[in-house]
Amino acid sequence: MRTLRSTPARPALLVRLLLRMYPAAWRERYGVEVASLLAASPPSARQAWDLARGALDARLHTDAVGVPAGLRLAMAGPPATPPRASGYGAVASTPIGELSRRTFMRRVVGAGAALLSLEFLAGTLAFLWPQIREGVGATLRLGTLADIRVAEPGFAGGVPYSFTPARIFLVNVPAAQAMARGETITVPEPSATELLALWRKCPHLGCQVPEPCDDVRRFQCRCHGSTFNIVGEKMKVGPASRGMDRFPVSIDTAGVVIVDTSQRIAGPPAGTAASITFDDGRPFEATCFPV
Numbered sequence: 001m002r003t004l005r006s007t008p009a010r011p012a013l014l015v016r017l018l019l020r021m022y023p024a025a026w027r028e029r030y031g032v033e034v035a036s037l038l039a040a041s042p043p044s045a046r047q048a049w050d051l052a053r054g055a056l057d058a059r060l061h062t063d064a065v066g067v068p069a070g071l072r073l074a075m076a077g078p079p080a081t082p083p084r085a086s087g088y089g090a091v092a093s094t095p096i097g098e099l100s101r102r103t104f105m106r107r108v109v110g111a112g113a114a115l116l117s118l119e120f121l122a123g124t125l126a127f128l129w130p131q132i133r134e135g136v137g138a139t140l141r142l143g144t145l146a147d148i149r150v151a152e153p154g155f156a157g158g159v160p161y162s163f164t165p166a167r168i169f170l171v172n173v174p175a176a177q178a179m180a181r182g183e184t185i186t187v188p189e190p191s192a193t194e195l196l197a198l199w200r201k202c203p204h205l206g207c208q209v210p211e212p213c214d215d216v217r218r219f220q221c222r223c224h225g226s227t228f229n230i231v232g233e234k235m236k237v238g239p240a241s242r243g244m245d246r247f248p249v250s251i252d253t254a255g256v257v258i259v260d261t262s263q264r265i266a267g268p269p270a271g272t273a274a275s276i277t278f279d280d281g282r283p284f285e286a287t288c289f290p291v
């Protein structure tokens with residue numbers, strides 16, 4: 001008489017392949033149970049995907065169970081042995097108030113991503129931030145005095161050097177004062193304290209002040225006629241309330257003249273003939289053109 005014996009169902013090839021992806025210790029602990037469950041009810045595509053992810057997880061995290069939630073529910077009963085503290089197949093058990101390893105890793109990865117984003121943002125801002133290299137607000141290198149003499153051949157004799165990027169006149173003060181008095185001297189290498197950077201923006205309403213005229217060797221704004229002597233002091237004629245504004249000048253160790261247009265110094269207040277520090281020998285009211 002034949003005896004009917006129940007033979008364990010052999011898992012399908014897909015299930016066997018999926019189970020092979022798990023660590024040996026995991027298969028030893030859960031393999032038979034999961035295989036028999038899947039042999040009775042073949043896995044759906046979603047379960048197969050979950051099993052594959054669980055295998056990856058079990059290999060990456062030694063405390064991960066790696067069994068899809070649906071299958072875990074289907075697995076009967078409590079574990080045969082108490083969960084180990086670590087090792088494949090151990091049930092994750094995190095004391096209250098402490099981080100699980102997975103949570104810790106997630107936070108580390110999150111912090112890394114945040115740091116990368118911050119670096120990217122900082123780099124973008126640094127790239128987009130305006131780099132002032134000309135105009136008011138910049139520190140400008142005009143070149144050596146030799147360069148300036150080439151650009152303005154009359155500079156050593158007192159002709160102001162017009163430096164367009166900063167809208168300034170660089171005045172060689174001793175030579176310019178002599179020129180304004182009608183004298184002729186040459187100062188090819190003035191020191192930094194003998195240089196004056198006058199802003200060409202008229203202190204009245206902002207028109208550009210032209211070069212000094214030949215007649216009286218003074219600056220005179222064409223808009224409303226404000227008149228300034230060769231060192232930018234306000235003379236009698238015109239509505240401006242102060243002399244021409246100026247910027248600090250220095251010469252570095254390489255002999256390059258530097259003008260810092262971020263530090264504007266207001267011109268001296270308009271006064272009387274007696275308050276003018278430089279007398280060019282002409283009447284206080286003398287102008288380039290009548291107003």
Ligand code: FES
Nearest residue numbers: 202204205221224
């Ligand atoms: S803007 Fe120069 S005098 Fe008015």
